[in-house]
Each structure stands twice: as structure tokens, then as C-alpha cells.
Amino acid sequence: MTIFERYESNVRGYSRTWPVVFDKALNAKQWDVDGNEYIDFFSGAGVLNFGHNNPKIRQAIIGYLEAEGVTHSLDMHSRSKEQFIERFVETILKPRKMDYKLQFTGPTGTNVVEAALKLARKVTGRRDVVAFTDGFHGMTLGALACTGNQKFHQAAGVDLNNVIRVPFDGYLGEGVDTLEALRRSLADTSSGVNPPAAFILETIQAEGGINVASKEWLEAVQKLAKDYGSLLIVDDIQAAVGRTGSYFSFENLGIEPDLICLAKGIGGYGIPMGVLLIKPELDQWQPGEHTGTFRGQNLSFVAGTAALDYFENDAFLSEVRRKGEFTEDRLAKMIQSAKVDIELRGCGMIHGLDMSTGEQAATVVAKAFEQNLIIPTCGPNGRVVKVMPPLTIEDENLIEGLARLEKVITAL
Numbered sequence: 001m002t003i004f005e006r007y008e009s010n011v012r013g014y015s016r017t018w019p020v021v022f023d024k025a026l027n028a029k030q031w032d033v034d035g036n037e038y039i040d041f042f043s044g045a046g047v048l049n050f051g052h053n054n055p056k057i058r059q060a061i062i063g064y065l066e067a068e069g070v071t072h073s074l075d076m077h078s079r080s081k082e083q084f085i086e087r088f089v090e091t092i093l094k095p096r097k098m099d100y101k102l103q104f105t106g107p108t109g110t111n112v113v114e115a116a117l118k119l120a121r122k123v124t125g126r127r128d129v130v131a132f133t134d135g136f137h138g139m140t141l142g143a144l145a146c147t148g149n150q151k152f153h154q155a156a157g158v159d160l161n162n163v164i165r166v167p168f169d170g171y172l173g174e175g176v177d178t179l180e181a182l183r184r185s186l187a188d189t190s191s192g193v194n195p196p197a198a199f200i201l202e203t204i205q206a207e208g209g210i211n212v213a214s215k216e217w218l219e220a221v222q223k224l225a226k227d228y229g230s231l232l233i234v235d236d237i238q239a240a241v242g243r244t245g246s247y248f249s250f251e252n253l254g255i256e257p258d259l260i261c262l263a264k265g266i267g268g269y270g271i272p273m274g275v276l277l278i279k280p281e282l283d284q285w286q287p288g289e290h291t292g293t294f295r296g297q298n299l300s301f302v303a304g305t306a307a308l309d310y311f312e313n314d315a316f317l318s319e320v321r322r323k324g325e326f327t328e329d330r331l332a333k334m335i336q337s338a339k340v341d342i343e344l345r346g347c348g349m350i351h352g353l354d355m356s357t358g359e360q361a362a363t364v365v366a367k368a369f370e371q372n373l374i375i376p377t378c379g380p381n382g383r384v385v386k387v388m389p390p391l392t393i394e395d396e397n398l399i400e401g402l403a404r405l406e407k408v409i410t411a412l
Contacts, residue, residue, distance in 0.1 A: 017376070018369055025052030028393040028401075030374065039401040041375040041389045046206065046238040046350075049265035050307055051390040057269045060306035061299055073296035075104065080301035087308045092247055100260065100277035103285075106292035107272030107300070109237040109263035110138025113200070115276050115290055116259045117142045120198035120231045123284050130182065130199040130230070132168040134208030134380065137200060137235050146200050148208065164196060168205060169217035179220055186228055195228040198259075203249045206238040209379025210345045210352025210386060219254040231258040231282070241265035242391050244348035245321035247311055258282055268303030320391050323398060324348040327387065330402045334409045342409070351387040353409075358382040364408055371404040 001019060004012070020032040028051055030038045043049065050057060065071075070078045085102060093100060105111040117129060131137070131146035138144060144152060145160035153160055167178035185193035199221055205211040225232045234257040239249035243265070250257065260277035267273040272294070310316040324347065331351055335342040343354040355361040358381035365385065368375050378386045387405070389398060 014376070017365060018374055027051035027054070028390045028397045036372065038372045038374050039389075039397055039404065041373060041387055041401055041405070043388050043390050044264075044270060045376070046243060046264045046388065047267070047270050049241050049243060049391045050268060050310065051392040052270075054269060054307075054392065056309070057303050057306040060302050061269060064299070064302045069298065069302070071298050072294075073298060074293065075291075075295050078296065078298055078301070080298040080305070081296070084301040084305045087305050091308045091311050096247075096251070098277075099280060101280055101283045103276040103278055103283075103290075104295045104297070105274045105276055105290070107263075107267075107274055107294045107297055108138070109235075109261065109274060110140045110143045111292065112237065112261040112263050112274040112276050113137045113143040113146070113233075113235060114140055116233045116261055117146070117198070117200070118290060119276075119278065119282065119285065120233060120259065123231065123282055124197040124229065126195065126197035126230075127162045128164055128194060128196045129162060130164045130166055130196045132166055132201055132205075133171050134168055134205050134211060135200070135202060135235075136205065136207035137202075164193065168201075168208070168211055169213040170211065177220075178217075179224060183224060186224070196230050198231040198233050199225045200233040200235060202235045202239065203253065204239040204244065204347070204350060206350065206386070206388075207378050209354065209384040210350060212345060212347060213253075215253045218250065222255045233257065233259045233261065235261045237261050237263045239350060241307075242310065242317055242320055243350050243388075245317055245324055246348075247317070266304055266307075267297070267300040268305075268307030269300075271297065271300040271303050273297045273300035273304060316391075320349055323391075323393070323395075327351060327398065327402065330406070331387065334402075334406045338409050338412055340412050345384075346387070349389065349391055352378065353385040353387070354379065355383055355385060360412070361385050364405075364412070367408040367411070368405055371407060373401055373404040373408075375405065 022030050023033045024031045028040050030040055069080060103115060105115045121127060129146060134148050135146060137146040144156055145163045166182050169178060172178055185191040186195060203213050222232050234250055236249050240262055258279050263274040266275060328351060331344050335344055341356055345352045361377045361383045365375055365377055376386050378384050
């Protein structure tokens, strides 16, 4: 580890939680340089929905490279981009009767969020954006302003403005209408609160602690946005691309976002790609008005196109739902036998175990790593253990990973 400690920045984080040097990986397993095998319940924070080194996607990339395909093109037309757009429209948008234009931003999720915020402000001519407690939207300044985490805010070094912070669904307790204060303020012309450019939210706050919004609350947010001419932005960067058992996390939840932020898993193979879905009437950019060097990620287009094979019919998503239900059932039984209070949250193949304290969660993660299980924390003070294996995980590895986690939980 000396080379990392000597030369890599102190900012490194996950490597402190799992202090080994990883060498190989396949689907839901990784191996370190000493040959030790680990089950991965992390999935690169939602990047590796199709597992490490997915063979089908890997072959598509190799074939493209061997054919001397274009690897970088900024926003010039390329055959790989054309194929991705065609496939995404035919496989994802049209079957869901969704009409959006695709903007390829810089390659990370925060790039997509920045583009969404800028476009919302351009379209509406307003500055303020409504964001929610425990939300996470990225580390660049506009996205960071919408993020709730105080630690991340303190590292910014500048004021983070033009955000109205509102409690997320359930933040004030069960049955409390967290939108009422804002609703009254917007209705009162003497409140000092102006109609916002947009509301930005995650339907499942992944980094915020696996907080799941209800259909009724999401519909209420959408109505409030429409009532005041604001755009609805759904940040689906971590919860989309099949994670919840549907392609988008908001399907069947009664909302139709104006802007949808996608990244992480859409690159198919762990290759960065960011996409902003824009309702056609809102695509009011002037040519070159928002730009970036790596918005022509051709290897990501190739990998992402191959990954869309999984969504040609409902077979893959049906398997995700089955595995998700199995996982939830096992986790529920785990916490029943635990000697500490644990709250289970989540859906599909993203779940959280709220351990009440960051110390307790850190203990679980450390003990799980001793069992060769890679599992992260999230939420306020890192108090939630996040269970998020690849969607393609084999049943035997899912069962074994949960057994290792159960051993740690029951030992508490």
C-alpha cells in the first residue's frame, strides 16, 4: 500500500474502507493481488449494474476497437452514437411512450446535473432551485449546492446559493406533509419566497440513506412544480438502468419529469457516460452553449448499446425483481434476529440497513470485509449499510453474500 499512501491524494475514501489492492473481477466477484476472492455488494456505487467484465459487453468493445472505430469525437456524429441513440429510443423510450431528446454531457453524473440546472434556469429565467434534505446530486458547485451533506459543503470553499431546501418525504415523520410550508410560501406573495426554476429530486435517495419517496408525495411535488411553472428534474443517476426492477425508478409512480439525469450504469461496462433527457419543447440550448471535451464517449456508446440487450423484453427485469424480493426477505429476517435496532429500507436491488449510528454501520462494513464481502455505507454520518450487488449476480453468490452479512449482523 506504500505507493498509494506516498503518492495518492489524501482525498481517497473507499480504499480506506477496503485496504487491499484489487487485481481481477468478474460479475459479482473481485480478487486482490494475493488471490483472495470477494463478493461485491457495492457495484461501483451503481455503475456496474451488469457486473464486472460482462462478457457480452466486453466482446462488443473489443470488436469495436479491432475495427478501428472512433474512440473520441466530442459531439461530432459517429456510428457508435447513432446506434446508441437508435437503440435507446426503440428499446427504452418508445415502449414507455416517452418523448425526450438526448444531451450527452460530460461523462459523470454531476456533469448531467449541472446541465439540467443550467437549462432549467435558462428556460424559466429564474435562479432558485428546490432541493431536498439528504439529497445527493454531485460535487461540482451547482450540483453540490443541491446536495445536502454538510461535509461536502464545507469543502467547497465558496458560498453555495440559489437553493431552497425542503424536507424529503418522511423526513418529518410518517404522515407529515413536507411540502405544506413551501406550498403556503409560494401562495403568499409576501412570503419572500419566489417560484423556483426547478425541483430536483431522487425518487430513491441512494447516498442519502436509501430513502424511498411515495407515489403520492412525488405526484404532489410534480403538481406544485406545474402550478408555479417550475421544471421537475429527476436525478435517476444511481437508481435507474434496471436497479429498481424497472428501467427508470419513477415508472408507475405517476410523474413525468421534464428533465431526467442518467449516468453510472448507462455506460454498461463501467465506462463513464452522462445523458440528460430533455422534453423536446425545453431543448432551448443554442449550439455550443453548453459543452465539454468528453461528451463523445464512443466506447460508452458501444458498451451502452450492448447493455440495452437486457431490456429487449421483461425477462431481465423480472429476474431483478425476483432477486430483489429474495434479498428484502432475507434482510428482514436478519434484522429480526439482531440484538440492535435496525430499520430496513429500499426496493428492487437497492436496500439499506439503518444501524442508527455511523459507528455501528462502520463495524458492520469492517466485519463484513473480514468475511470477504465488499459492502458500503451511506446516509447521514454513514449510518446506513447499503446492499447493492450487480443486477446480474448469480443466485449462489447472492445467497452466499447475504449469509456473510447475516453472520455479521447476528453477531452484533
